[in-house]
Amino acid sequence: MxxxxxxxxxxxxxRVFRAARDSCPVARTGTGEFVVTGREQITRMLRDPAVFxxxxxxxxxxxxxxxxxxxxxxxxxxxxxxxxxDPPEHAKFRAxxxxxxxxxxxxxxxxxxxxSARRLVAGFAAAGAGDLLARYAYPLPMGVIADLxxxxxxxxxxxxxxxxxxxxxxxxPLPPEQQVGCARAVRxxxxxxxxxxxxxxxxxxxxxxxxxxxxADEGVCTDDDAVVALRVMIAAGHxxxxxxxxxxLHQLLREPRxxxxxxxxxxxxEAAVEEALRFDPSVQAAPRTATADVELGGVRIPAGAxxxxxxxxxxxxxxxxxxxxxxxxxxxxxxxxxxxGYGIHFCVGAQLARLESRIALQVLAEALPDLRLRPGxxxxxxxxxxxxxxxxxxxxxxxx
Ligand code: HEM
Numbered sequence: 001m002x003x004x005x006x007x008x009x010x011x012x013x014x015r016v017f018r019a020a021r022d023s024c025p026v027a028r029t030g031t032g033e034f035v036v037t038g039r040e041q042i043t044r045m046l047r048d049p050a051v052f053x054x055x056x057x058x059x060x061x062x063x064x065x066x067x068x069x070x071x072x073x074x075x076x077x078x079x080x081x082x083x084x085x086d087p088p089e090h091a092k093f094r095a096x097x098x099x100x101x102x103x104x105x106x107x108x109x110x111x112x113x114x115x116s117a118r119r120l121v122a123g124f125a126a127a128g129a130g131d132l133l134a135r136y137a138y139p140l141p142m143g144v145i146a147d148l149x150x151x152x153x154x155x156x157x158x159x160x161x162x163x164x165x166x167x168x169x170x171x172x173p174l175p176p177e178q179q180v181g182c183a184r185a186v187r188x189x190x191x192x193x194x195x196x197x198x199x200x201x202x203x204x205x206x207x208x209x210x211x212x213x214x215x216a217d218e219g220v221c222t223d224d225d226a227v228v229a230l231r232v233m234i235a236a237g238h239x240x241x242x243x244x245x246x247x248x249l250h251q252l253l254r255e256p257r258x259x260x261x262x263x264x265x266x267x268x269x270e271a272a273v274e275e276a277l278r279f280d281p282s283v284q285a286a287p288r289t290a291t292a293d294v295e296l297g298g299v300r301i302p303a304g305a306x307x308x309x310x311x312x313x314x315x316x317x318x319x320x321x322x323x324x325x326x327x328x329x330x331x332x333x334x335x336x337x338x339x340x341g342y343g344i345h346f347c348v349g350a351q352l353a354r355l356e357s358r359i360a361l362q363v364l365a366e367a368l369p370d371l372r373l374r375p376g377x378x379x380x381x382x383x384x385x386x387x388x389x390x391x392x393x394x395x396x397x398x399x400x
Pocket of ligand 1: 082094232240282283311338340341342345348353
């Protein structure tokens, strides 16, 4: 059932989750990995990082060809940052990162994010039609995280390519020659970020790059730690949010009465974002590796096995939401989804992602009230392993 590369799974993983959740909430796949779809089992494993380690989370989900592995071994690919470090070191990274997402910082950037969203819409509104992923859901969060980090504007397209190469090595089974190309891109990416850190030392700014350079100078971390952490931050800070905005818009526009409700009351954007995180989250899962033989949900997991916590499977659990297969804007009570994970690795950028997504929906509802999906549109999804879920495009039309 759990073949993340199959068309059936890509189209509708929720069918698989439903079947698994009820009959085998901890399931062994054909490749010897384990997939956990039960909420109770997921929270149990994520509360125990000593047994379910994150250490190998950024080492790639698939075997590398020897040529690619040799290039990566000579890079920072396998090094720990925050995503892939366990306690007690995790707390140090986490505290350092968290300061950049404090409520005060987010309040400061709210108006600039809204301005960016309005500028983007103004740039394409006259066209009357367009792919909202490419024109809006991608450039908005990419711009926000790139500004926060301090990435030069002109370099962003190149950074995106390097980022895709790194992510591709993480989640997609690539042919050997492509692995080698991506591995070389990873090394070029690292050299580039090191160069940026060096520049910040000469001319520091009010950004994350300069903060990392200062932290490295003060011995809080090394330059290599900073490069790896910044690479994680760039990836985690945009792709996830792009896809969440895309998935939310898709659900809102599939059923025009939902879009009309948002237009009538842009305050519903908050509910729409939470509902997308529950119903069709952009980050579907997080992997862990068992450090010892362990039993979970009555299933024996051997040491060394990879175990995927399928957050996306829990959102449609009838115990989590009534009427779970419906995307609704009128749910009450605190959200119970695991769209941002659970436990010590709970998404550090969750409030930023919520803010960006809410603003993205509100600005669009205000500017394009009769936005519609392009007639005949059939959704297709980018292969993202168990982890990512995002549309390939979101073609829409509106009157000008
Ligand atoms: C809709 C957007 C987003 C979603 C759905 C999302 C989801 C997640 C999830 C599920 C985790 C847990 C991973 C695990 O347990 O291994 C996580 C962790 C993380 N996220 Fe996000 N994320 C989003 C946006 C962001 C943004 C905007 C940033 C940064 C600017 C960010 C940075 C991080 C980092 C650094 C971690 C690791 C935290 C740790 O290990 O302590 N994320 N995210």
